[in-house]
Amino acid sequence: MKLLMHNMLSSMGLQNVTVGFPLKIVANEVKDISVEFDKKFMKRIISKVDWNALRDTAAQFGVKLPTELPNGNISDELLKQIHGALMEIEIIEGKLVCPETGHEFPINNGIPNMLF
Amino acid sequence: MTAYMLWFANQYNGFRVSTHHFLCCLQEFESLASLLAIDYQYIEEPSDKVCVHCDALLNSDTTLIPRQPFILFTSDAADTQLERLMSRTVLARSLYELWTNSGDLQQFYDDLRHSPNTQLSQYRSASFRIQVEGYNRKLSTQTKVEKIENIAFLPFDGKIDLKSPENSFHLFEYYGNNPNEIPDKPFQILFGRHIGDSNRKNVSNFSLKDRKFIANTSMEPMLALLMANIAKVSAADLVLDPFVGSGSLLVSAAYYGAYVMGTDIDYLLIHGLTKPSRAGVKTRDTDESVLSNLRQYNLQNQYIDVVIADSSQPFWRTSAPTLKLDAIITDPPYGKRESRERVGSQRQYKIPEELVEGHIPSKVEYSLCDIFRDLLDFSAFHLKVGGRLVFWIPFDKSNTNFDIRSECHPCLRVISMSEQQLSSYMSRILISVEKFKEYTQMSDSCVQRTHNKFINDSQKYN
Numbered sequence: 001m002k003l004l005m006h007n008m009l010s011s012m013g014l015q016n017v018t019v020g021f022p023l024k025i026v027a028n029e030v031k032d033i034s035v036e037f038d039k040k041f042m043k044r045i046i047s048k049v050d051w052n053a054l055r056d057t058a059a060q061f062g063v064k065l066p067t068e069l070p071n072g073n074i075s076d077e078l079l080k081q082i083h084g085a086l087m088e089i090e091i092i093e094g095k096l097v098c099p100e101t102g103h104e105f106p107i108n109n110g111i112p113n114m115l116f
Numbered sequence: 117m118t119a120y121m122l123w124f125a126n127q128y129n130g131f132r133v134s135t136h137h138f139l140c141c142l143q144e145f146e147s148l149a150s151l152l153a154i155d156y157q158y159i160e161e162p163s164d165k166v167c168v169h170c171d172a173l174l175n176s177d178t179t180l181i182p183r184q185p186f187i188l189f190t191s192d193a194a195d196t197q198l199e200r201l202m203s204r205t206v207l208a209r210s211l212y213e214l215w216t217n218s219g220d221l222q223q224f225y226d227d228l229r230h231s232p233n234t235q236l237s238q239y240r241s242a243s244f245r246i247q248v249e250g251y252n253r254k255l256s257t258q259t260k261v262e263k264i265e266n267i268a269f270l271p272f273d274g275k276i277d278l279k280s281p282e283n284s285f286h287l288f289e290y291y292g293n294n295p296n297e298i299p300d301k302p303f304q305i306l307f308g309r310h311i312g313d314s315n316r317k318n319v320s321n322f323s324l325k326d327r328k329f330i331a332n333t334s335m336e337p338m339l340a341l342l343m344a345n346i347a348k349v350s351a352a353d354l355v356l357d358p359f360v361g362s363g364s365l366l367v368s369a370a371y372y373g374a375y376v377m378g379t380d381i382d383y384l385l386i387h388g389l390t391k392p393s394r395a396g397v398k399t400r401d402t403d404e405s406v407l408s409n410l411r412q413y414n415l416q417n418q419y420i421d422v423v424i425a426d427s428s429q430p431f432w433r434t435s436a437p438t439l440k441l442d443a444i445i446t447d448p449p450y451g452k453r454e455s456r457e458r459v460g461s462q463r464q465y466k467i468p469e470e471l472v473e474g475h476i477p478s479k480v481e482y483s484l485c486d487i488f489r490d491l492l493d494f495s496a497f498h499l500k501v502g503g504r505l506v507f508w509i510p511f512d513k514s515n516t517n518f519d520i521r522s523e524c525h526p527c528l529r530v531i532s533m534s535e536q537q538l539s540s541y542m543s544r545i546l547i548s549v550e551k552f553k554e555y556t557q558m559s560d561s562c563v564q565r566t567h568n569k570f571i572n573d574s575q576k577y578n
Contacts, residue, residue, distance in 0.1 A: 005377065005421035008439050013429040021433045036417040041352040041375055048354070048439055087420075110407075111386055114379075114425035115459055115477050 212308030
């Protein structure tokens with residue numbers, strides 16, 4: 001599971017959960033993968049990303065992103081950094097934990113299981 | 117304004133060009149023209165195009181009426197734009213700049229002689245070839261040569277090059293579409309310059325026979341590409357398939373440059389642990405997955421993720437900034453070859469603490485009307501305005517008063533519907549809808565109507 005996918009998932013389907021985001025990541029096995037940088041896609045996707053959640057989870061995996069996403073033009077360098085965080089960190093084994101109830105969703109073989 | 121002639125592929129699934137196929141070709145053409153911002157005007161508005169949304173289309177008697185295999189239109193678009201359009205189509209065959217369109221031979225010679233195109237200097241000295249083709253009538257080589265000699269008055273002085281000419285000209289004779297009544301003289305004679313061929317030649321590269329990971333209902337590549345075309349998928353888009361299975365639809369979306377993700381409720385299938393779907397194969401390979409399918413076509417960079425999840429439950433983040441998808445393409449399970457399931461249980465029970473890990477929740481039937489309603493509501497929320505949802509639903513042929521317009525969501529507009537016959541009593545309909553305004557909740561009466569409509573069907577399929 002990539003951090004981009006993590007940024008889109010929530011546990012709001014669980015009982016008594018209102019937001020269910022961001023899910024906490026407990027990673028047992030993480031792989032750095034290489035994905036081709038696509039500037040056009042990055043520019044489009046950052047408008048859809050919850051920045052605070054991305055910054056915090058990226059920090060967990062050792063990628064430091066600025067506190068605020070700069071307004072207007074974003075440098076190529078930063079775009080590449082964001083690309084690295086969103087697309088190139090692959091969580092192979094671990095779990096996602098609901099921030100409100102503590103319910104755990106396992107991640108096996110890189111695929112999160114959001115059934116509950 | 118230049119006139120063009122779009123020639124459809126003659127055969128698809130063993131059918132000659134029928135009304136149904138004709139409309140399908142038009143949908144693909146119209147979707148791609150809209151994607152590439154190509155303005156066009158049909159020279160002759162297809163008379164039964166209005167039927168796209170009406171019940172008559174879904175009556176098998178009318179859908180198999182043969183149609184002429186081409187459509188004429190005018191456009192200001194540049195050749196390169198039209199070539200791009202053609203390089204994506206899978207149902208059309210070729211596009212030609214139309215020089216003449218005549219009813220009989222004598223008139224054709226006159227028309228061609230006076231066509232302003234023939235006098236253009238760019239054709240005078242360029243290498244060229246002329247091909248002759250009869251539709252619904254086989255023309256012998258000798259006849260073809262005679263027909264070419266008859267138009268030798270064309271002021272082309274360039275070299276004749278049959279392999280790779282600078283300009284390729286085509287002479288079509290249309291002898292109707294009834295193979296039992298072939299007339300002596302063609303109804304229409306059309307002459308044009310070849311602009312581009314469709315992408316049909318590449319479809320076989322995606323053949324399911326060589327696909328790494330297939331499931332019981334993997335979509336055949338031609339239809340998967342068609343769906344991506346109708347959904348207007350383009351580079352750097354974000355595309356979702358909520359019933360992903362083996363990811364055959366994601367392959368086609370990724371092929372057009374989209375970034376793809378999918379969800380599915382079937383844990384075993386997503387992890388490649390189900391019984392193999394291929395005949396005569398005893399076990400699946402250990403690395404069968406949606407990702408390995410994309411890797412097979414060198415599209416792994418376009419892969420985001422697949423998630424095991426129940427599409428009847430909310431699990432996507434809804435807080436701002438909202439996740440907006442460019443397109444949703446999917447083939448929901450019909451309960452025929454793949455079961456329709458969602459998480460649920462008839463009983464209330466508590467899972468013991470020690471068994472929570474590795475627990476797979478029990479599932480109940482996910483009725484067709486619920487799938488349909490959830491999918492429309494999800495799309496109305498998560499699509500961008502202008503984004504399209506393209507999906508299949510099964511259709512019982514005995515039930516002819518089917519009208520999706522009244523069932524649809526207040527934010528979604530039906531763009532097109534077409535039917536593919538699966539058996540004598542059952543078919544499936546390819547539906548594409550477009551989100552045209554920001555999300556508003558589906559009204560209760562709308563939900564109720566959808567429910568009433570499908571309640572009969574779901575009983576039948578149970």
